[in-house]
Amino acid sequence: MSTTTSKASVGRGGQKGQKPNPVAWLDERTGLAALSKKQLRKVFPDHWSFMLGEIALWSFVILLLTGVFLSLWFKPSMTEVEYLGSYANLRGLHMSEAYASTLEISFDVRGGLLMRQMHHWSANLFIASMMIHMLRVFFTGAFRKPREINWLIGLGLLQLGIIEGFAGYSLPDDLLSGIGLRIAEGIMLSIPVVGTYITFFVFGGEFPGDDFIPRLYTVHVLLIPGILVALISAHMLLLVYHKHTQWPGPGRTNNNVVGYPLMPVYMAKAGGFFFIVFGVTALMGGLMQINPIWLYGPYNPSQVTADSQPDWYMGWLDGGLRIMPAWETTAFGFTLSWNVFVPAVVLMGLLFTVLAVYPFIERWITGDTREHHLLDRPRNQPTRTAFGVAGMTAFGVLWIAAGNDVIGPMFNLSIYAITWFCRIGLFVLPVLAFIITRRWCLSLQRHDREVLLHGYETGVIVRSPEGAYSEIHAPINPVSAYNLTTHERRSPLELPPREDANGVRAPQPGKERVRARLSRFWYGDDVDKPTAEELEEAHHHAAEHGQLDGGRHVGIETGGHVGGDDFDLEQAPNR
Amino acid sequence: MSPDKFHDPDFERHKAGKDNPEDYGHDLDRAPDSDPDAEPIPNPGLPEHTPRPTDVDERLERRAERQVAMLFLAAGLLSVLFCVAYFVFEPGIEGETFVGMGASNASLGLTLGLAMLLIGIGAIQWARKLMGDHELIEYRHGAPSSAEDREEALAAFRAGSRESGFGRRKLIRNSMLGSLALLGLPAVVLLRDLGPLPGRKLEHTVWKRGVRVVNDVTALPLRPEDLRIGQLVNAEPASFFEHEGPDGETVPAEYEGTELIIEKGKAAVIVVRMSPEEITPVSGRENWGIDGIVCYSKICTHVGCPISLWEQQTRLLLCPCHQSTFDLTDGARVTFGPAARALPQLPLMVDEEGYIVAMSDFEEPVGPSYWERG
Numbered sequence: 051m052s053t054t055t056s057k058a059s060v061g062r063g064g065q066k067g068q069k070p071n072p073v074a075w076l077d078e079r080t081g082l083a084a085l086s087k088k089q090l091r092k093v094f095p096d097h098w099s100f101m102l103g104e105i106a107l108w109s110f111v112i113l114l115l116t117g118v119f120l121s122l123w124f125k126p127s128m129t130e131v132e133y134l135g136s137y138a139n140l141r142g143l144h145m146s147e148a149y150a151s152t153l154e155i156s157f158d159v160r161g162g163l164l165m166r167q168m169h170h171w172s173a174n175l176f177i178a179s180m181m182i183h184m185l186r187v188f189f190t191g192a193f194r195k196p197r198e199i200n201w202l203i204g205l206g207l208l209q210l211g212i213i214e215g216f217a218g219y220s221l222p223d224d225l226l227s228g229i230g231l232r233i234a235e236g237i238m239l240s241i242p243v244v245g246t247y248i249t250f251f252v253f254g255g256e257f258p259g260d261d262f263i264p265r266l267y268t269v270h271v272l273l274i275p276g277i278l279v280a281l282i283s284a285h286m287l288l289l290v291y292h293k294h295t296q297w298p299g300p301g302r303t304n305n306n307v308v309g310y311p312l313m314p315v316y317m318a319k320a321g322g323f324f325f326i327v328f329g330v331t332a333l334m335g336g337l338m339q340i341n342p343i344w345l346y347g348p349y350n351p352s353q354v355t356a357d358s359q360p361d362w363y364m365g366w367l368d369g370g371l372r373i374m375p376a377w378e379t380t381a382f383g384f385t386l387s388w389n390v391f392v393p394a395v396v397l398m399g400l401l402f403t404v405l406a407v408y409p410f411i412e413r414w415i416t417g418d419t420r421e422h423h424l425l426d427r428p429r430n431q432p433t434r435t436a437f438g439v440a441g442m443t444a445f446g447v448l449w450i451a452a453g454n455d456v457i458g459p460m461f462n463l464s465i466y467a468i469t470w471f472c473r474i475g476l477f478v479l480p481v482l483a484f485i486i487t488r489r490w491c492l493s494l495q496r497h498d499r500e501v502l503l504h505g506y507e508t509g510v511i512v513r514s515p516e517g518a519y520s521e522i523h524a525p526i527n528p529v530s531a532y533n534l535t536t537h538e539r540r541s542p543l544e545l546p547p548r549e550d551a552n553g554v555r556a557p558q559p560g561k562e563r564v565r566a567r568l569s570r571f572w573y574g575d576d577v578d579k580p581t582a583e584e585l586e587e588a589h590h591h592a593a594e595h596g597q598l599d600g601g602r603h604v605g606i607e608t609g610g611h612v613g614g615d616d617f618d619l620e621q622a623p624n625r
Numbered sequence: 626m627s628p629d630k631f632h633d634p635d636f637e638r639h640k641a642g643k644d645n646p647e648d649y650g651h652d653l654d655r656a657p658d659s660d661p662d663a664e665p666i667p668n669p670g671l672p673e674h675t676p677r678p679t680d681v682d683e684r685l686e687r688r689a690e691r692q693v694a695m696l697f698l699a700a701g702l703l704s705v706l707f708c709v710a711y712f713v714f715e716p717g718i719e720g721e722t723f724v725g726m727g728a729s730n731a732s733l734g735l736t737l738g739l740a741m742l743l744i745g746i747g748a749i750q751w752a753r754k755l756m757g758d759h760e761l762i763e764y765r766h767g768a769p770s771s772a773e774d775r776e777e778a779l780a781a782f783r784a785g786s787r788e789s790g791f792g793r794r795k796l797i798r799n800s801m802l803g804s805l806a807l808l809g810l811p812a813v814v815l816l817r818d819l820g821p822l823p824g825r826k827l828e829h830t831v832w833k834r835g836v837r838v839v840n841d842v843t844a845l846p847l848r849p850e851d852l853r854i855g856q857l858v859n860a861e862p863a864s865f866f867e868h869e870g871p872d873g874e875t876v877p878a879e880y881e882g883t884e885l886i887i888e889k890g891k892a893a894v895i896v897v898r899m900s901p902e903e904i905t906p907v908s909g910r911e912n913w914g915i916d917g918i919v920c921y922s923k924i925c926t927h928v929g930c931p932i933s934l935w936e937q938q939t940r941l942l943l944c945p946c947h948q949s950t951f952d953l954t955d956g957a958r959v960t961f962g963p964a965a966r967a968l969p970q971l972p973l974m975v976d977e978e979g980y981i982v983a984m985s986d987f988e989e990p991v992g993p994s995y996w997e998r999g
C-alpha cells in the first residue's frame with residue numbers, strides 16, 4: 051500500500067516494464083485510498099437487534115433483483131385478451147393482458163413462479179422488518195440527537211414501502227387486487243371537495259378504466275424504487291457518519307464505539323447475512339404458496355370473494371374502515387363521509403404525524419439537548435416505553451378488527467361483538483396498556499435497584515438459630531452490576547423559583563409551567579439507581595450479616611477496581 | 626495470553642487509551658448530572674480477550690477450515706442441481722408435484738435457497754471461527770463541525786451572497802422568485818389531461834326504461850315466476866350481453882372491453898323475491914317492486930365492494946369487505962357496519978313479453994359517497 055502514496059506513483063504509473071498496479075491505477079483516478087483508509091476498518095457494534103435493519107436492506111435488494119426478472123415478462127396493460135396459456139382452468143377466458151402475463155410468469159416461464167413468490171415474500175419481509183426495526187429504534191431511544199433525521203427518513207421508507215407493496219399487489223389485476231383498488235377508489239372519493247377529481251385523474255376517468263395499471267406500473271418499478279434507493283443511501287450515509295449506537299457495557303461509553311471492523315468481520319457477517327436472507331426467501335418462494343392469483347380469477351367489478359383480506363400491512367387501515375360508525379353528513383348539497391375519510395385518510399395521517407414529531411416532543415419535554423450514542427433499556431424510560439406499547443396496542447386492535455370475519459367463525463364469536471369490542475378497545479386498551487407498562491417498568495427499575503443493593507435471590511433458604519427463615523442473597527457479578535448502573539440519573543425539569551433571593555417575582559411563562567409538569571410526569575416516578583454511598587452502606591450492612599461474602603464483594607465495591615483487571619477506563623458511563 | 630496471530634498494534638493503544646477529549650476532537654455534550662464520581666460503579670473497561678478454541682488448537686482450526694470449505698462446495702453443487710432441475714421439470718402446477726407445489730418450483734426454490742443459505746452460513750462461520758475476533762474501539766466525533774468550520778462556511782455563504790447582490794438587488798431577486806413560482810403552473814397544468822372532469826358521470830348507469838334484467842352468468846332474462854320466495858339472483862342489464870331486441874331480432878352486446886368493465890362496476894344489481902307481507906315499502910316506492918320482487922344496487926355504499934352474502938333466513942345482505950349489513954325487507958336500510966346509506970333501489974316492471982325490466986335508471990348515484998353527491 052505504501053507504494054501508492056501519490057508522490058511515489060505519479061511518475062511511475064506510465065513507465066514501461068513496471069508491473070501494473072491496480073490500486074495505484076484506481077487511486078490515481080479516484081483518490082479512493084484516503085476514504086478506504088478510514089472506512090475499511092470502521093468499527094460496528096454487535097447485537098442481534100441490529101440485524102433488523104439489515105434484513106430490510108437485503109430484502110429490498112432481493113425485491114430489486116426478482117422485480118427486474120418479473121418485468122421481463124409482465125405486460126402492464128388492461129387490454130382484453132383471450133387466455134391461451136397452459137393453465138387449463140382459465141383457458142379461453144377473457145382477461146386483461148396484465149393478468150394473462152402474470153399467469154404466463156407463473157406457469158410458462160421456468161422459475162417464474164419462484165421469482166413471483168420470492169418477490170411477494172420479500173415484500174412482506176421488507177415491510178415487517180422495517181416495522182420491527184422501527185420499534186427497536188423507538189424503544190431503545192436510538193432516535194435521539196443526532197439521529198432525528200434518520201428517524202424521519204426511516205418513516206418515509208416505511209410509508210413508501212407500504213405504498214409500493216400495495217401498488218405491486220394491484221398490478222396482476224386479479225379479483226382480489228381489483229377489490230383492493232375498488233376500496234382505494236372509495237377512499238379517494240371520500241376526500242372532501244376534490245375527491246371525485248382526484249379519482250378521475252388517477253384512473254383516467256371512471257374506475258377502473260384502462261389507464262391505471264400502466265400508470266401504476268411506472269410508479270411501482272421506477273418512481274418509488276428510485277426514491278427508496280435515494281432515501282436508503284441517505285440513511286446509510288448518516289449511519290456511517292454518526293457511527294452505530296451501542297448498548298452500554300464495560301468499556302463502552304457515549305464517546306466510543308466498540309465492536310468488530312468492517313473488513314473482514316462485518317463484510318463476512320453482513321455479506322453472509324445477505325445470502326441467508328436470500329436463501330430463506332428462496333426456500334419460502336419454493337415451498338410456501340403466496341398470492342395464488344390463478345385461484346381468484348380475473349378482475350370483475352361485479353364479483354367478490356368472501357374473506358377477502360388485504361396484505362397484512364394494510365390490515366390496520368382495513369380494520370379502521372370496519373369499526374368506524376356509519377357517520378355521514380349532508381349539508382348544502384354536499385356530502386362528507388366521516389365513515390370513510392376518518393379511518394382511512396385522517397387516521398393514517400395522524401399515525402405518521404405522531405411518529406414523526408415524537409423525537410422532538412420528547413426532546414422538548416426532557417429538555418435534553420445532548421448527543422446520545424448509548425441505547426436505553428426500555429425499563430429505564432418508563433413513559434416512553436409505555437407510549438410505545440400503547441401505540442402497538444392500538445395498532446393491534448385495528449388489526450383484530452380487520453380480521454373480524456376470520457376471527458369470528460374461528461372462536462365462535464359474533465362479528466357484532468368483535469366490532470364493538472374493537473370500537474371500545476381502540477380507546478380503552480391503549481390507556482390500560484400505558485398504565486400497566488409504566489408500572490411494570492417502574493417495578494423492574496425497583497428490582498434492579500434491589501439487586502444492586504442486596505444481591506440476587508439465590509433460592510437458598512436458611513433457618514437461623516432463633517428459628518427464623520430467610521433467603522440468602524448473593525452479590526451479582528461485577529459486570530452485571532455495572533450494567534445495571536449505566537443509565538443516567540434523570541430528574542424532572544425544575545421551574546426557577548417564583549421569587550428570587552431579593553423577592554423580585556420572576557416571570558414563569560405558561561409554556562414553561564406546562565413543560566415542567568410534563569417533565570414531572572415523564573420522570574417523576576423513576577426509581578433511581580443507588581448512589582455510591584447507598585451502595586457502600588448496603589454492602590457494609592450485608593457484610594456484617596455475613597451475606598455478601600468478602601471475596602466477591604470487591605467486584606462491586608464503590609470506586610474500586612475490578613478484581614485482577616488492570617485496565618479500567620476511569621470513565622463515566624454516560625458522558 | 627495465547628500467542629495471538631491477530632495481534633493488532635492499534636488495539637493496545639485503544640485498550641490503554643483513556644477517553645481523552647483530545648482523542649476525538651469535539652467534546653460530546655456531557656450529561657450535567659452524570660458526574661463520574663457520583664456513579665456507584667466505575668466502568669470496569671473492556672474485558673480481556675479470551676481466545677477461541679480455534680485460536681489455540683491447530684486441529685480445531687483446520688477442522689473449522691474444512692467445514693467452511695465443505696459448505697461452499699456443497700453450495701456449488703446445489704447451483705448445478707438447480708440447473709438440472711430447471712431443464713428436467715416442466716413449469717406449472719399441473720404436472721409433477723412435490724410437497725404440494727409444482728415440482729419445478731419446489732426444486733428450483735429448494736436448490737437455490739439451500740445454495741444461498743450455505744454460502745451465507747459459510748461466510749459467517751468463517752468470520753466467527755477463523756477471522757480475527759478482537760473487539761476494536763473507535764472514538765466518536767460529535768456530529769457538528771467545529772465552530773471555526775461553521776464560521777468559515779457561513780462566511781463563504783455570506784461572501785457569495787454579497788457578490789451575487791441577492792439581498793441588495795430586490796428587483797432582480799423578486800422577479801426571479803416570481804418567475805420560478807410561476808413555473809409551478811405549467812407543472813400542474815400539464816397534468817390536466819390525466820383524466821376527464823367527473824361531470825355527472827357518477828350519477829348515471831346504463832339502466833333505463835325497458836332494459837331487461839338478466840342473470841349475470843347465463844345472460845337469460847328473468848321472469849317473475851322464475852324466482853322462488855327467498856331466492857336472490859345476481860343480475861345485470863341485458864345490454865351487456867348479446868340479447869333479443871324488441872322485435873325478436875338478436876342485438877349484439879352494446880358494451881365491451883374497458884367500457885363494459887366501467888359500466889358493470891355501476892350497473893350490477895341483485896334481484897330478490899320475498900313475500901309481499903314481509904316488505905315495508907319506502908314511501909313513494911310502493912310500485913317499484915313486482916309481487917315482492919325488488920331490485921337493489923349490488924355496489925356497496927361504503928367503499929364500493931360488490932355485495933354478495935345473502936342470509937336467506939334473516940333477509941339480510943352482507944358486504945364481505947367490511948360487513949355492512951342491509952335489510953332487504955326495509956328498503957335495504959343499513960342495520961350494521963360502516964356503510965352510511967341504504968342501497969339504491971332500481972324500480973322494476975314487467976314488459977309485454979312478461980320479462981322483468983327496469984322502469985328507469987337509479988334515482989340516486991350508486992356506490993360510495995362523494996362530496997358533490999348531496
Ligand code: HEM
Pocket residue numbers: 110113114116117118120121124152155166169170173176211214215216217218219220221222270271275278340341
Ligand atoms: C420496495 C420494493 C417493492 C415491493 C414492496 C414490491 C412488491 C410487490 C408485490 C407485493 C407484488 C405482487 C406480486 C404478486 O403477484 O404476488 C409486486 C409485483 C410486481 N413487481 Fe414489485 N415490489 C417492489 C419493487 C419492485 C421493483 C424494483 C420492480 C422492478 C424493477 C418490481 C417489479 C414488479 C412487477 C413487474 C410485478 C408484477 C408481476 C407480478 O405480479 O407477478 N417490483 N411487487
Ligand code: FES
Pocket residue numbers: 925926927928929930944945946947948949962963964
Ligand atoms: S365496501 Fe361494503 S362494507 Fe365496506
